[in-house]
Amino acid sequence: MTSESTHAVVLGASIAGLLAARALSDTFDTVTVLDRDDLAGTGVRKGVPQGRHAHMLFAKGREVLEDLFPGLTDELVAAGALTVDIHNGFAWHNGPRPMARAASDLIVLAVSRPALEDYLRARAGKLAGVEIRGGLEATGLLHAPAAGTVTGVRVVVMGAGPGGATQDLRADLVVDATGRGNRGTTWLTELGYTPPEQDSVMAGVVYATREYERGPLAGGMLGVLTGVTPEYPFGAALLPMEGDRWILTLAGFGDDPPPTDEAGFAAYATRLPIDDLAEVVHRSRPLGPARQFRIPASVRRRYERIPGHPEGFLAFGDAICAFNPIYGQGMTVAALEAVELRAALEGGLAGLPRRFYAKAATVIDTPWDMAVGGDLTFPSVPGKRTAKVKFFNWYIAKLLHAAETSPEVAVAFHRTVNLTAPPETLFAPAILRRVFFPGRRS
Numbered sequence: 454m455t456s457e458s459t460h461a462v463v464l465g466a467s468i469a470g471l472l473a474a475r476a477l478s479d480t481f482d483t484v485t486v487l488d489r490d491d492l493a494g495t496g497v498r499k500g501v502p503q504g505r506h507a508h509m510l511f512a513k514g515r516e517v518l519e520d521l522f523p524g525l526t527d528e529l530v531a532a533g534a535l536t537v538d539i540h541n542g543f544a545w546h547n548g549p550r551p552m553a554r555a556a557s558d559l560i561v562l563a564v565s566r567p568a569l570e571d572y573l574r575a576r577a578g579k580l581a582g583v584e585i586r587g588g589l590e591a592t593g594l595l596h597a598p599a600a601g602t603v604t605g606v607r608v609v610v611m612g613a614g615p616g617g618a619t620q621d622l623r624a625d626l627v628v629d630a631t632g633r634g635n636r637g638t639t640w641l642t643e644l645g646y647t648p649p650e651q652d653s654v655m656a657g658v659v660y661a662t663r664e665y666e667r668g669p670l671a672g673g674m675l676g677v678l679t680g681v682t683p684e685y686p687f688g689a690a691l692l693p694m695e696g697d698r699w700i701l702t703l704a705g706f707g708d709d710p711p712p713t714d715e716a717g718f719a720a721y722a723t724r725l726p727i728d729d730l731a732e733v734v735h736r737s738r739p740l741g742p743a744r745q746f747r748i749p750a751s752v753r754r755r756y757e758r759i760p761g762h763p764e765g766f767l768a769f770g771d772a773i774c775a776f777n778p779i780y781g782q783g784m785t786v787a788a789l790e791a792v793e794l795r796a797a798l799e800g801g802l803a804g805l806p807r808r809f810y811a812k813a814a815t816v817i818d819t820p821w822d823m824a825v826g827g828d829l830t831f832p833s834v835p836g837k838r839t840a841k842v843k844f845f846n847w848y849i850a851k852l853l854h855a856a857e858t859s860p861e862v863a864v865a866f867h868r869t870v871n872l873t874a875p876p877e878t879l880f881a882p883a884i885l886r887r888v889f890f891p892g893r894r895s
């Protein structure tokens with residue numbers, strides 16, 4: 454499309470697609486966000502099955518979302534979500550051992566994944582020029598081979614009968630935010646482009662989740678999180694949500710998955726002697742059955758390395774990098790990518806993929822290294838343990854031990870997890886002293 458009016462199409466109206474639309478709306482006259490799901494309802498939908506499971510929006514993610522959609526925190530709190538000091542409000546455990554607590558500056562939003570998405574969809578839909586359409590499935594890209602440019606997307610209208618009705622949507626830019634199962638790389642290959650190299654780590658994580666009626670916990674905490682470690686290769690996240698609900702997600706690996714039957718789920722949740730978990734599974738009223746979800750691998754597609762990437766097309770969010778969810782990074786990374794997309798658009802459309810992917814790669818590098826490093830602490834996970842990975846994991850194990858008695862170390866650790874501080878801060882002299890001489894006063 455070469456008319457004066459500019460149009461972008463975003464494939465996927467989930468968290469990443471909506472954040473991409475927010476970034477694009479500053480530059481494009483019109484932005485169409487489409488999804489194959491019918492978006493009329495609320496709650497968990499077919500295209501986002503992970504919506505049933507605990508989602509933590511980290512402190513950095515909340516800060517960025519608040520910048521993109523001012524008032525978000527207050528409005529979600531008014532609708533029943535909670536703001537929580539992630540370090541001090543939740544009881545963190547390394548296996549069975551609690552971490553030392555102290556007030557921190559890490560304020561997160563405890564809200565269900567569907568409620569957050571519904572909110573973002575409502576806000577994005579009110580932006581000038583943004584239109585959100587459900588019931589349209591993207592099936593391929595339109596292309597001008599001579600110019601090496603993607604010029605739009607082919608869609609099928611869902612429910613339009615056998616074969617469906619096909620439409621071509623012209624666009625100056627197509628953003629693929631169709632998630633971890635995206636077909637963007639196939640589409641590029643079909644058009645004759647080199648697909649991105651793919652880094653994957655087969656951690657084989659399994660979740661099981663159940664919701665309960667929420668009452669106060671005896672110890673006064675607002676939730677419980679236990680770290681999954683080689684010594685204790687299973688964990689739990691008990692988080693409050695809007696609607697006075699608890700969501701309890703159990704995580705394990707493929708050879709020891711959390712079960713969904715009543716007794717099995719309760720037994721798995723209480724493997725660690727944590728009273729708050731026992732209190733919820735034994736005394737709170739369940740609001741439905743437990744459900745399982747398997748996440749075989751983390752996948753990072755190296756779009757930044759493709760030679761001759763077409764203009765007019767970008768992958769975004771989980772379509773670039775889908776993390777092992779136990780590290781809770783996906784939504785925060787999508788938010789940071791939206792900030793980079795907005796900045797990259799200031800340079801115009803020519804060369805946008807190269808500029809955006811270079812910046813997105815720097816956003817992804819740290820959380821990816823943290824997640825892959827974490828996965829490789831488990832002997833069952835295949836992958837190369839470089840000297841750097843071995844050293845980092847050895848140090849983090851010592852640091853987590855120190856975090857059981859030192860609130861400073863525990864908060865420093867959570868700043869890196871929440872992506873508000875780089876991992877180098879874990880090697881600051883004051884932290885090193887506490888890690889290696891835990892009994893000594895500074």
Ligand SMILES: Cc1cc2nc3c(=O)[nH]c(=O)nc-3n(C[C@H](O)[C@H](O)[C@H](O)COP(=O)(O)OP(=O)(O)OC[C@H]3O[C@@H](n4cnc5c(N)ncnc54)[C@H](O)[C@@H]3O)c2cc1C
Nearest residue numbers: 465467469489500503508509591631632770771778783784
């Ligand atoms: C079990 C689990 C737990 C997680 N926990 C956390 C967490 O605690 N914290 C966190 O930050 N992140 C978490 N994540 C990651 C988080 O869910 C994603 O990073 C986030 O939803 C952004 O993903 P996305 O928008 O890129 O893709 P998705 O959310 O997967 O959405 C893709 C969208 O594309 C649509 N779509 C797919 N194909 C087509 C097509 N051909 N045409 C049109 N539409 C299409 C789908 O309907 C869907 O709406 C978790 C993920 C999983 C799997």
